[in-house]
Amino acid sequence: MRKNKQSDVIKQLSKRELTFHLYITQVIILTISIISSIFLFHDYQSFFHLFKVNSSILSLGVVSGIIIVILDLILMRVLPQHYYDDGGVNEKIFKDRSFLEILFLAAVIAFSEELLFRxxxxxxxxxxxxxxxxxxxxxxxxxxxxxxxxxxxxxxxMGLVYEISDHNVVTTIVMHFIVDFLLGLSIKYNNKTIK
Incomplete structure (x- = not known):
C-alpha cells in the first residue's frame, strides 16, 4: 500500500476505529507469537527464560530508549521536516489521546512487537x-x-540491545516502550508528525 493511500484511509478513520485497528493488529501479533512459540521453543522453560527482570537490564532498556529519543528529536530539529513526514499517520494515532492512553498503547505495542520480533x-x-x-x-x-x-x-x-542483555526480552520491551511513549507524547504536545 502506498504511503498516500494508507494515510488517506487512516485520516478517514474515527479515533475509535483507529484504536480498534491498532489493538486488533497487536492481538494478531501476539497470536502469531504464541502459536510460533509452541513450535519453535523446545519447552516452556526456554520461552519463559526470555523474561528476566532486574534493575541493570531494565536500566539498559531505559537508557537505550532515552538515547534513541534524544537522537530522534535532535534529527527532527536539524533535518528538513519532510524527512519525518509519514503522511500524518503518527499524528492521527497520538495527537488526540490522553497521557494514559498513550502510555497503555505504547506498552501494548512494545510488548507484542518485541515478543514476536526479538x-x-x-x-x-x-x-x-x-x-x-x-x-x-x-x-x-x-x-x-x-x-x-x-x-x-x-x-x-533493538536487536543489539537484545543480544547484549543475553536475550532478555524485557530489556527491548522497555526500550521500545520508552521510544514509542516519549515520541507519542512529543506528537501530542508538539503536534508534529514524527516517527
Whole structure:
C-alpha cells in the first residue's frame, strides 16, 4: 500500500476505529507469537527464560530508549521536516489521546512487537532476520527512504540491545516502550508528525 493511500484511509478513520485497528493488529501479533512459540521453543522453560527482570537490564532498556529519543528529536530539529513526514499517520494515532492512553498503547505495542520480533524471531533465526521482518512489518514507512532507514537502524539497535542483555526480552520491551511513549507524547504536545 502506498504511503498516500494508507494515510488517506487512516485520516478517514474515527479515533475509535483507529484504536480498534491498532489493538486488533497487536492481538494478531501476539497470536502469531504464541502459536510460533509452541513450535519453535523446545519447552516452556526456554520461552519463559526470555523474561528476566532486574534493575541493570531494565536500566539498559531505559537508557537505550532515552538515547534513541534524544537522537530522534535532535534529527527532527536539524533535518528538513519532510524527512519525518509519514503522511500524518503518527499524528492521527497520538495527537488526540490522553497521557494514559498513550502510555497503555505504547506498552501494548512494545510488548507484542518485541515478543514476536526479538523473543521469537531473533531468538530462533537471528538478529538480521528479525530486523528485516521488523522493517517489513512497518510497511507504512516504505514510501519514504529516510523513515525506512530510520526503522531499519532502530530495529538493529533493538536487536543489539537484545543480544547484549543475553536475550532478555524485557530489556527491548522497555526500550521500545520508552521510544514509542516519549515520541507519542512529543506528537501530542508538539503536534508534529514524527516517527
Amino acid at each position: 523473543g521469537v524471531i531473533q531468538t530462533n533465526f537471528g538478529m538480521v532476520i528479525a530486523s528485516i521482518v521488523f522493517a517489513i512489518a512497518h510497511i507504512r514507512y516504505w514510501g519514504h527512504w529516510f523513515l525506512i532507514v530510520n526503522i531499519v537502524v532502530l530495529s538493529f539497535l
